[in-house]
Amino acid sequence: MTIPIAVYGEVDQRAVDQLTRCAEAGDAVRGVLCADAHVGYSQPIGGAIAYADYISPSGVGYDIACGNKAALTSIRVEDLRPEIAGVMDEVFERISFGVGRKNNEPVDHPVLDAIRDAEFAPQRELRDMAAQQLGTVGSGNHYVDLFAGDDGWVWIGVHFGSRGFGHKTASGFLALAEGKRFDEHATEGEMDSPPVLFHVDSDLGQAYVAAMSLAGEYAYAGRDTVVAKVLEILGAEATYEVHNHHNFAWREHHAGVDVWVVRKGCTPAFPGQGGFVGATMGEPSVILEGVESDASADLLYSTVHGAGRVMSRTRAAGRSRTRWACTELGCDWVQGPGEHRPRDGRCPQCGQDSLGRRMVQLTPGEIDWAAATAELVAAGVELRGGGADEAPGAYKRLDAVLAYHADSIRVLHRLTPLGVAMAGADTFDPYKD
Numbered sequence: 001m002t003i004p005i006a007v008y009g010e011v012d013q014r015a016v017d018q019l020t021r022c023a024e025a026g027d028a029v030r031g032v033l034c035a036d037a038h039v040g041y042s043q044p045i046g047g048a049i050a051y052a053d054y055i056s057p058s059g060v061g062y063d064i065a066c067g068n069k070a071a072l073t074s075i076r077v078e079d080l081r082p083e084i085a086g087v088m089d090e091v092f093e094r095i096s097f098g099v100g101r102k103n104n105e106p107v108d109h110p111v112l113d114a115i116r117d118a119e120f121a122p123q124r125e126l127r128d129m130a131a132q133q134l135g136t137v138g139s140g141n142h143y144v145d146l147f148a149g150d151d152g153w154v155w156i157g158v159h160f161g162s163r164g165f166g167h168k169t170a171s172g173f174l175a176l177a178e179g180k181r182f183d184e185h186a187t188e189g190e191m192d193s194p195p196v197l198f199h200v201d202s203d204l205g206q207a208y209v210a211a212m213s214l215a216g217e218y219a220y221a222g223r224d225t226v227v228a229k230v231l232e233i234l235g236a237e238a239t240y241e242v243h244n245h246h247n248f249a250w251r252e253h254h255a256g257v258d259v260w261v262v263r264k265g266c267t268p269a270f271p272g273q274g275g276f277v278g279a280t281m282g283e284p285s286v287i288l289e290g291v292e293s294d295a296s297a298d299l300l301y302s303t304v305h306g307a308g309r310v311m312s313r314t315r316a317a318g319r320s321r322t323r324w325a326c327t328e329l330g331c332d333w334v335q336g337p338g339e340h341r342p343r344d345g346r347c348p349q350c351g352q353d354s355l356g357r358r359m360v361q362l363t364p365g366e367i368d369w370a371a372a373t374a375e376l377v378a379a380g381v382e383l384r385g386g387g388a389d390e391a392p393g394a395y396k397r398l399d400a401v402l403a404y405h406a407d408s409i410r411v412l413h414r415l416t417p418l419g420v421a422m423a424g425a426d427t428f429d430p431y432k433d
Contacts, residue, residue, distance in 0.1 A: 003024060006031070006032045008033065008034055009037070022049055028049050029254060029257055030255060030300060032298070034303060036305065037265070043195060043262070046265045047264055048262065048264075050252070050262075051200075052260075054205075055197070055208060055260045056198070056249070057198070058196040061170065063247055064162045064166035064170055065161050065218070068267070069223040069224070069227055069276065070242050072238065075234055077152055081418070091146075109225065111221040119211075123211055123214060137160045140390075143158065143420060145420050151413060157276055158227055161219045162215040162222070171185070173198075212248070220245075242276050263300075267302065267305045269408065269409055274287060275289065275290075277398070278307075279306070280391075287413040288410060288411050290409055290410075291408060295408040311394050313394075316388050316391060318361050318363045324356070372392065373386075381419065381420060384422075385421060
């Protein structure tokens, strides 16, 4: 029997093929592609699949429980605007982006005790790493933003997931699916690999549900921690909050059947359920809620999680690699193909003992980052970090994407960016989504 697949918006055929492949492999009840959908690993980002008998670690993905949180603050926009540059400096200084923790403010939280006593025993070994990374943001498209709400109040918005704890949990289950140990490396599959499926009643299926749920608790704790830190920096209180995962699997009831809905890059949007959906760093984001309609049921009560990429990070920013380079002012020596670091540590061009490792662009990208940042400055956006791979030109327009979902959601607020903080373009982070 043909599995019903709903596609909203202008979606790449390869993403449609990925979703169809995943749905058919697990005899799914239904599949959905939201208008921000694009190709992902095995299951496309922006895709949701309802399985009656299976759960899919490849469908949830490596960044288990990646999600968004927004908080309405007690600060008026006109009061913050003159101080926004200094506030963003402090946000970027006191909250760690990328790998590691650059400040001395590690956080304690009950979720760390839950990890220490995890039902799935191998996760217990990840407790120390989880403690070190709790409240860090990561890189890629993960961020901490401040917004001017259309209600005149300042909003906080954050986007990130379960960091290394979730990544190692996902990697471990993909290894177990191959008959390896949890701490071994799974074989790296192609982007169009078939899905990894566990029967929900199997030992692996039940173990994954428990482990995924704990990663979800950790992601919630991380986003709560970061929002609390920004509120502290602002000297403000939160008067309203909305908080969602968008890489997760939920037990739900659809089309008369109990199913596991695996959402990768999809925001749950049941009637009355609020969601924060981020746009690009230079355009308004939204607070929305689901409404009851035929379209909502058709979408498995899911909606977009962002604007959706139109080009890969490499296409946008070009290809970069870590190379030896001279740090001496005025010297432009960079390690070339086949060259090695000089044994004496001296630059072969200027002769100084001034070599260091840094990211070097090998091929150009399509995004003019200087022009993009100039546009952000002109729009009054205080940017800390970021790079061409996350420039507005690498994404669809959120308003255009949301228009395809007009019958299933209601926009409650539009949030115009005041400040954007994210990892720098040269930051490598194996735990980004």
